[in-house]
Amino acid sequence: MDxxxxxxxxxxxxxxxxxxxLISCCVNDSKKAYKYQFLEAFTLTVSSVFFMSWTGxxxxxxxxxRNAMVYxxxxxxxxxxxxxxxxxxxxxxxxxxxxxxxxxxxxxVQITLCNYYLKTIRSIKTSFIVNLLFYIIYFLAIYDFTxxxxxIITAAIGVVSLINLIKKENGISQDND
Numbered sequence: 001m002d003x004x005x006x007x008x009x010x011x012x013x014x015x016x017x018x019x020x021x022l023i024s025c026c027v028n029d030s031k032k033a034y035k036y037q038f039l040e041a042f043t044l045t046v047s048s049v050f051f052m053s054w055t056g057x058x059x060x061x062x063x064x065x066r067n068a069m070v071y072x073x074x075x076x077x078x079x080x081x082x083x084x085x086x087x088x089x090x091x092x093x094x095x096x097x098x099x100x101x102x103x104x105x106x107x108x109v110q111i112t113l114c115n116y117y118l119k120t121i122r123s124i125k126t127s128f129i130v131n132l133l134f135y136i137i138y139f140l141a142i143y144d145f146t147x148x149x150x151x152i153i154t155a156a157i158g159v160v161s162l163i164n165l166i167k168k169e170n171g172i173s174q175d176n177d
Contacts, residue, residue: 006050006051006052007050007051007143007144009050010047010048010049010050010051010143010144011047011144011145011146011147012146013043013046013047013050014043014044014047014139014144014146014147014150015146015150016043017039017040017041017043017044017047017147017150018040018146018147018149018150018151018154019150020036020037020039020040020043021036021037021040021150021151021154022150022153022154022157023036024036024037024040024128025125025128025129025154025157025158025161026157026161028121028161028165029121030119030120030121030124031071033121033124033125033128034067034070034071034115035071037063037067037070037128038064038067038068038071041060041061041063041064041067042060042064044056044060044147045057045060045061045064047144047147048060051142051143051144053097053101053104053142054094054095054096055091055094055095055096055097055101055102055104055105056104056138056142057094058087058090058091058094059087059090059091059104059105059107059108060104062083062086062087062090062108063108063111063112065083066079066083066112066115067115070115075115075116077116080112080113080115080116083108083112084109084112084113087105087108087109087112088105088109091104091105091108092105097141097142100137100138100141100142103134103135103137103138103141104134104135104138106134107131107134107135107138110127110130110131110134111127111128111131114127114131115127121165122162122165122166122169125158125161125162125165126162128158129155129158129159129162132151132152132154132155132158133155135147135148135151136148136151136152136155139151
């Protein structure tokens with residue numbers, strides 16, 4: 001297949017991943033959020049093949065496995081260290097995109113550490129939003145416009161969801177009456 005066809009197929013697959021991402025930012029249960037984050041990472045692993053982004057394939061596959069472990073409450077300190085080291089070593093090894101190729105590596109290290117250390121839905125939502133910023137730039141660079149647009153929309157929805165959660169936690173009414 002040629003590059004334009006790969007880009008079209010990759011964007012189609014990324015659209016499905018984006019739906020999972022949108023759902024993950026809207027739920028207020030951390031276990032459900034990680035379930036959808038697993039589905040998103042797994043689907044992006046497949047789409048990354050079509051973009052010929054080997055850093056993306058590697059980091060998304062690691063992210064899917066890590067998210068499954070978080071979902072099953074099995075992400076220990078040792079696993080966290082393992083995933084960080086694996087992400088950095090394999091990410092550097094397969095990176096063919098220079099500085100842009102480092103963004104998924106930085107993003108997976110950031111979110112892996114957050115997955116281990118952060119336990120409240122508020123902090124988890126915040127870490128998701130920060131992670132989205134890394135990926136917006138990366139997806140634009142690899143022509144995954146679907147993912148970039150969905151990441152931007154998801155970041156906006158995530159910010160609104162986070163604000164609503166904070167208001168709810170602080171007992172602030174969401175009505176303007």
